[in-house]
Amino acid sequence: MNGPALLAAAAPVFAAGLAAGHLLARRGGRDGTHRGGPVERATFRTLHTASAAAPPLRAGLTQDTARKAVRRLRPLFGTAALALTAEDRLLAWDGPGRHHADTALGSVRRLLESGRTQTFAVRCPDPDCSVRRGAAAPLTVDGRVLGALVVLGAGESVPAARATEEVARWVSVQLELAELDRTRTGLIEAEIRALRAQISPHFVYNSLAAIASFVRTDPERARDLLLEFADFTRYSFRRHGDFTTLAEELRCVEQFLELVRARFGQRLRVTLQIAPEVLPVAVPFLCLQPLVENAVKHGLEEGVARGRIGITAQDEGATARIVVEDDGVGMEPDRLRRILRGEDGPAAGVGLRNVDERLRQVYGDDHGLVIETGVGAGTRVTIRIPKYRPGVHSAPPGSPRPVTGPASAAAGPPSPRRR
């Protein structure tokens, strides 16, 4: 009976020991293992300081990031004060002599006019003020001056001005990277926007043709189908929200299949197995319909007499597993791999690739399509969708919001498996 008590007492002690050991190990790593000559040590220290200042700058040039960066960069100079400015205002000042901010901003104005590094003298009535001279170097991104790095100190020296310029260049590179990050995020969002909601023109054409064939023989059916078509297109073209619920996706698939059925009649058989627990799961908009369309295409259109399509949605705890399978002609796995890499020309398999990329961008590389296929063996496509993911909501209140899912940029192709 005393076992649990002992355990309860021992646990915090153990945790404290673990933490202490961890800390010691980190200290040791910082000081102990990198002892070299004085030059090496200086180099190491400089690089370490610079790399410590990089993370805040990578988030762009704002008051907050500038404050953090300046504090970390000042040791590089060993001068009295260091400041970062935007084009017209001070962002952060580290060190004494803050009352000279106006003088510094004046030199930044001159810098903006000339585009060159400025050195300037500071007149101060206070004899104890350690700021006497200063140098301001431009921060440029894409050839445009965003702001300036201002170094202030007691004396003037050419090396100090050059160091200022070098550090400013380094900061500029970080800001350029930040700009790049921003562009990339924007690109991904634009890509998702472009990827969403592409219903295939063939389908529109085929559906209308099939409906036309009913207009005389069965006008009632033709009317129903047209309404079905209208509902389907309205859903596909809707503009708000990047996510929807699985229930709505299934409705869309049903409309789609109704239209397909108009064309193929009894040749198509569909089996559906849905666990009702997963119906409220938020899924990327139009992620299921392309898979079903693909199944129809391979299950029926390529000259097969009868086709069977199975759609399964199962509850797997924190994830929902959705499977779309057909018993059609299947595909050479290598060809599928090429299609998913986008190497097989723009016409082939846009739908699958599109769904795959969107899933990877929203949920990460673990959640891409898993495709099992072989020539003549049918195809089975499986997706696993987490029931919850930060930023993914099926019906965001208010206006359309940008996608805020974790955007994994490195979206490699999925690995098709041979059945």
Added chain:
Amino acid sequence: MNQTYGIAAVSAAVVGTLVTGSAGLRISRTTSDFYVASRTVPPYLNAMAISGEYLSAASFLGIAGLVAAQGVEMLWFPVGYAAGYLVLLVFVAAPLRRSGAYTLPDFADARLESRAARRVAGVLVVGVGWLYLLPQLQGAGLTLGLVTGAPRWFGALLVAVVVTPAVAAGGMRGITFVQAFQYCLKVTALLVPAVFLLLAWHGDPRPAEALDEPPTFRRHTQVTVETTVRLRVETPLRAVATGAVDGRRHDGDRLSLDPGVHEVRAGTTLRFPAGTPVPEREPGDGRRAGASSWAAPLSGGRDDHPLYTTYGLIFATFLGTMGLPHVLVRFYTNPDGRAARHTTVIVLALVGGFYLLPPLYGLLGRIYAPDLLLTGTTDAAVLVLPERLVGGTLGDLLGALIAAGACAAFLSTASGLVLSVAGVLGQDLLPSPGVRHFRPATLLAVAVPVTVSVAAGELPVAHAVGLAFAVAASSFCPLLLLGIWWRGLTAPGAIAGLLTGGGSALTAVALTIAGPVTDGWPHTLLAWPAVWSVPLGFLTMILVSLATRDRIPPGTEAAMARLHLPEPPVPPNPPAGTRPPRSDHPMTIRRPGAGPRT
């Protein structure tokens, strides 16, 4: 109890569960019933599922046992278990559903945008889940022990063997239907025997026994003591003993026990003549058992401070329900906040209705199975009553039905808990999350409580559940209430509150179970921590949040809007599935920008 019937009933319960599970998927082979297959779960069904998962072995066996042993003040247990849903309904149900969170860590993540808060919540979910699993496993051991005569640890192991593969194989497929079925089974298993028991009680020549009197043996009774007990005898009584009493061996000889405390060794068999008052069992740590003040609340029951313990119980159960991982997971199945609220109302009715039954069993158990008070296995009262009161084949059949219900109780709650705990372990706590980690996580989720349950010995089932509620109430109740209703909550505040509230409650629970403090206020405070740990959690969360006001997550406004704005009453485009059949209204289909057409 007749073993054949019992084993058959338990097997039937397991098979019924599995069949419902595999048949629970909605399958359609034509597109015409496509919509039937893709229709969301209606609130009544989901409510039955939630109730089925919620009514655990503690409700099914434990409450009756506690009422039998300790009197009416234990009625706060069923009241609290049901009333927790009232708090859930008013403050949490709809906003939580709108948040889109599937688990409590998800909610922490969605509201606070903090991985650290997510992780801390995950650790606490696992802690609460394990704590709640313990009494389920003990209930299993008790039930199966009575039904098959197997040792106690066997039941825990059997549950592990049944639940682990079912969960690891991807959960039961139609989990909602399974749990709804379990609810029906549990209600039937208590309701039908209750009718017969009441009839038998009425037919009994002495139905109106004074309840406040110490219970007496109604007929010649033989009791075998499984663990060494100390008995307090108020009036001299006679018995026939085989075994060791007060350190002396007896071998079927008569024995007269004087007033005072007597020790009866494990394995001793005592035979009492009819009419003997039942000796009270001393709880081993010197406190008085409250058998003599059965019908009067707060009259010095099992603890030194009955009023305080009652409030402790109320705090824990009223506020703890919202923090139970397996309950919240089910709310995700509701399509929106309104349905979540609707579901909760139905759950209140279903759970409340169920809880009318166990106290009845407790009362009858006190009259007809008083020997359980002596051996201390009052949790078995529900199971033995039909045999005692009805007897014969009918009694055996009713007993088997109850056994099946108890089996459903621990299986459903255990599988729900294991699923939740394994999900959190696999997703948040084990290194490198991913789908593949779910199976090892399931093993871990089962192995820890089974080991503890086999190693730790006995805890009263309902009391252990009360401890789990206390931890949930001190950690997740502040997180949910403040997260939903206060804009000022910050991630550091939430983490600090979870750690102090939940941590202190967990520590208190650990100390209670380990038992270094056995007396006086310290023991009472540790055994009923909710009274102080819930305010502590709230206070820490609020104060630290105020101190870190600059760390209010940037998305707070958007998150609050999502939590509280109701969903649009009708989807913007009427989903085709809700349209009446086409032949009924060929001419009036609503289209945007077009009136009814003729």
